Amino acid sequence: DAGVIQSPRHEVTEMGQEVTLRCKPISGHNSLFWYRQTMMRGLELLIYFNNNVPIDDSGMPEDRFSAKMPNASFSTLKIQPSEPRDSAVYFCASSPVSGTEAFFGQGTRLTVV
Amino acid sequence: AQSVTQLGSHVSVSEGALVLLRCNYSSSVPPYLFWYVQYPNQGLQLLLKYTSAATLVKGINGFEAEFKKSETSFHLTKPSAHMSDAAEYFCAVIHNQAGTALIFGKGTTLSVSS
Numbered sequence: 001d002a003g004v005i006q007s008p009r010h011e012v013t014e015m016g017q018e019v020t021l022r023c024k025p026i027s028g029h030n031s032l033f034w035y036r037q038t039m040m041r042g043l044e045l046l047i048y049f050n051n052n053v054p055i056d057d058s059g060m061p062e063d064r065f066s067a068k069m070p071n072a073s074f075s076t077l078k079i080q081p082s083e084p085r086d087s088a089v090y091f092c093a094s095s096p097v098s099g100t101e102a103f104f105g106q107g108t109r110l111t112v113v
Numbered sequence: 114a115q116s117v118t119q120l121g122s123h124v125s126v127s128e129g130a131l132v133l134l135r136c137n138y139s140s141s142v143p144p145y146l147f148w149y150v151q152y153p154n155q156g157l158q159l160l161l162k163y164t165s166a167a168t169l170v171k172g173i174n175g176f177e178a179e180f181k182k183s184e185t186s187f188h189l190t191k192p193s194a195h196m197s198d199a200a201e202y203f204c205a206v207i208h209n210q211a212g213t214a215l216i217f218g219k220g221t222t223l224s225v226s227s
Contacts, residue, residue: 004156033214043203043217056214091156099213100164101147104156 004105006092012111018080021108023092024073031095033102034067034077038088049075050098082112115140117187117204119218127226132176132191134221136204139185146187147205147215148178157203163187174198199225 005024013019025032033048047057052069060067064083069075079086089109093102120135138144145164149157161172168180178189187204204218 031214035217042219045214045216048214093157093215099145099207101159101162102215104149104158106156 004092004094004103006090006105006108008108009106010109010111012113013082015083015112016081017112018078019082019086019110019112021077021090021092021110023075023077023105025075025092025094026096026103027073029094029096029103030072031098031102032069032075033093033095034075035091035093036088037091037107043091046077079110082110084112087111115142115144115206115216117146117206117216117218119202119204119221121221122219123222123224125224125226126194128196129193132189132194132198132223134189134202134204134223136178136187136189136218137185138187138204138206140206144206146178146180147207148172148176148187148189149203149205149217150174151201151203151220153200160189160202194223194225196225196227199223 007022030051034046036044046059047067049069067077089107091104091107093104095102116139118137147162148160150160151157160176161170163170163180171177176191180187201220201222203220205215207215
């Protein structure tokens with residue numbers, strides 16, 4: 001298996017622009033997670049899905065952030081409008097069964113200027 | 114709610130020395146515990162996990178961790194550090210139940226000098 005695939009690996013955008021991050025989980029995994037990593041705050045859980053249904057989005061920082069999982073093999077995290085403080089590495093992860101270890105993608109490094 | 118605390122944001126050891134990275138957890142129910150490693154510009158990779166079987170857990174790259182309920186700890190050790198062990202290490206906790214997600218500690222950066 002190719003593992004969790006995220007795209008793009010790097011994104012540089014101007015403040016105010018819309019940004020969409022993409023994730024393809026490992027086939028057969030039924031849980032998907034979005035995390036954000038910064039120096040100041042470490043790894044923060046933003047949102048997670050079980051069987052394509054959002055379970056907990058309490059970590060989403062603002063209404064500017066939204067996430068979708070239209071099917072078992074694809075998820076997006078959208079920021080609109082983006083701000084410089086959104087600059088971070090965003091990780092997608094998936095689990096075969098809820099309540100077990102997660103497998104991480106390589107991350108998307110987002111820079112908002 | 115569950116959480117983990119990693120003591121020491123930065124640990125430095127010499128090559129061949131013992132590695133000890135500390136993690137304490139807080140959980141109202143029996144937890145599952147994990148250690149992950151992150152190399153520069155990479156995602157997180159699972160080192161080992163505790164899932165209520167043996168309290169001493171062996172992982173990849175010679176690492177191991179011991180679950181101590183009385184101390185609410187899950188410290189990571191390696192008898193002899195190698196230069197390639199230099200990375201950031203994260204402790205994580207999850208409830209053993211459906212509909213939950215890993216919660217991570219702040220991470221500990223391990224430096225290994227020759």
